[in-house]
Amino acid sequence: MEFSSKLLEKAVYEMSQLPGIGKRTALRLVLHLLKQPKERTRFLSQALLSLREDIQFCQSCHTISDTALCEICSNEKRDKALICVVEDIRDVMAIENTGQFRGTYHVLGGKISPIDGVGPSQLTISSLVSKVRSGGIRELIFALSSTMEGDTTNFYIYRQLQDADIITSAIARGISVGDELEYADEVTLGRSILHRVPFENSLKNK
Amino acid sequence: MEFSSKLLEKAVYEMSQLPGIGKRTALRLVLHLLKQPKERTRFLSQALLSLREDIQFCQSCHTISDTALCEICSNEKRDKALICVVEDIRDVMAIENTGQFRGTYHVLGGKISPIDGVGPSQLTISSLVSKVRSGGIRELIFALSSTMEGDTTNFYIYRQLQDADIITSAIARGISVGDELEYADEVTLGRSILHRVPFENSLKNK
Numbered sequence: 001m002e003f004s005s006k007l008l009e010k011a012v013y014e015m016s017q018l019p020g021i022g023k024r025t026a027l028r029l030v031l032h033l034l035k036q037p038k039e040r041t042r043f044l045s046q047a048l049l050s051l052r053e054d055i056q057f058c059q060s061c062h063t064i065s066d067t068a069l070c071e072i073c074s075n076e077k078r079d080k081a082l083i084c085v086v087e088d089i090r091d092v093m094a095i096e097n098t099g100q101f102r103g104t105y106h107v108l109g110g111k112i113s114p115i116d117g118v119g120p121s122q123l124t125i126s127s128l129v130s131k132v133r134s135g136g137i138r139e140l141i142f143a144l145s146s147t148m149e150g151d152t153t154n155f156y157i158y159r160q161l162q163d164a165d166i167i168t169s170a171i172a173r174g175i176s177v178g179d180e181l182e183y184a185d186e187v188t189l190g191r192s193i194l195h196r197v198p199f200e201n202s203l204k205n206k
Numbered sequence: 207m208e209f210s211s212k213l214l215e216k217a218v219y220e221m222s223q224l225p226g227i228g229k230r231t232a233l234r235l236v237l238h239l240l241k242q243p244k245e246r247t248r249f250l251s252q253a254l255l256s257l258r259e260d261i262q263f264c265q266s267c268h269t270i271s272d273t274a275l276c277e278i279c280s281n282e283k284r285d286k287a288l289i290c291v292v293e294d295i296r297d298v299m300a301i302e303n304t305g306q307f308r309g310t311y312h313v314l315g316g317k318i319s320p321i322d323g324v325g326p327s328q329l330t331i332s333s334l335v336s337k338v339r340s341g342g343i344r345e346l347i348f349a350l351s352s353t354m355e356g357d358t359t360n361f362y363i364y365r366q367l368q369d370a371d372i373i374t375s376a377i378a379r380g381i382s383v384g385d386e387l388e389y390a391d392e393v394t395l396g397r398s399i400l401h402r403v404p405f406e407n408s409l410k411n412k
Binding site for chain 2: 030031
């Protein structure tokens with residue numbers, strides 16, 4: 001792409017550094033901003049800058065939070081002995097949305113992935129391990145995505161805590177509610193048969 | 207979506223104001239920035255801000271330019287008497303890419319679209335009309351997209367300049383080079399038959 005303006009070229013370049021945003025999309029977005037009032041660009045830039053500068057993470061669960069202890073960790077009604085281990089804040093939001101979970105979270109900040117240069121030390125695993133070791137934790141629920149990286153991360157944490165006196169569980173995998181069996185992949189279908197639940201239990205939350 | 211952080215919520219909101227960026231994508235982009243070094247966010251914000259603040263448009267053709275007269279308009283080798291009328295800078299870049307056009311451009315900045323509240327006065331039509339009226343223009347090539355809005359805009363300009371002593375033309379519509387006839391829409395195929403060209407001409411630029 002040949003640009004008639006260095007300013008435009010720079011803005012498009014920076015925009016196209018975002019994941020999933022190619023040069024063409026970046027140009028479209030930047031041209032859109034140019035057509036909007038200047039405030040729009042100012043608001044966007046300032047919101048991004050102040051997020052990046054002033055971002056805080058909950059001291060306990062490491063989710064993004066404006067306070068030292070996030071709303072969930074500081075909520076007395078939440079079960080602190082039950083911790084759901086997730087990758088990032090999107091998973092927290094997704095699970096919170098279900099309204100089914102009254103425990104707390106631990107946000108790892110990613111998954112172990114040697115290919116992307118992410119080792120255990122870049123994640124909040126040691127914080128989780130010391131939280132468990134300091135006592136008062138009853139159960140860890142692993143809720144990472146079931147990819148190779150997710151499984152590796154789960155297993156790494158599991159090994160670190162093998163001698164700890166806690167229950168470890170993983171979220172159930174199976175056919176989505178409302179999905180047709182014939183379109184399900186065989187791994188998921190296989191697991192859903194292997195980990196079948198008593199029929200009376202399957203009637204809950206319908 | 208429920209956010210645990212106002213800073214995050216604001217950044218996601220501002221990001222999701224961009225066209226084609228929903229709340230989920232915005233969250234993904236913002237979380238990506240959080241994982242990157244702070245400079246990334248600073249560079250992006252500054253590039254957008256300085257583009258929006260310091261943007262200039264060519265005094266002659268109204269394309270985005272860092273100089274008062276853009277590179278094309280100030281190039282002595284370009285034919286100033288031949289003007290290609292386009293919607294925005296992306297069209298200029300696309301046509302420049304072909305290497306087939308040695309004239310100049312006129313960037314309208316949009317199309318007449320009452321539904322979007324865009325009237326002739328928001329576009330650079332009057333500047334085009336006075337450019338033609340001040341003389342020295344031989345031909346206008348309409349290269350807007352062939353939508354209702356594009357056709358309306360073409361026709362509006364055509365009417366304004368009906369009495370001017372210039373040639374007006376429109377870019378050829380037809381089957382794309384390499385495309386199969388059977389998959390072409392009938393309007394395009396119809397036009398490509400109606401506006402057929404002498405066979406010898408069709409051999410050029412192959």
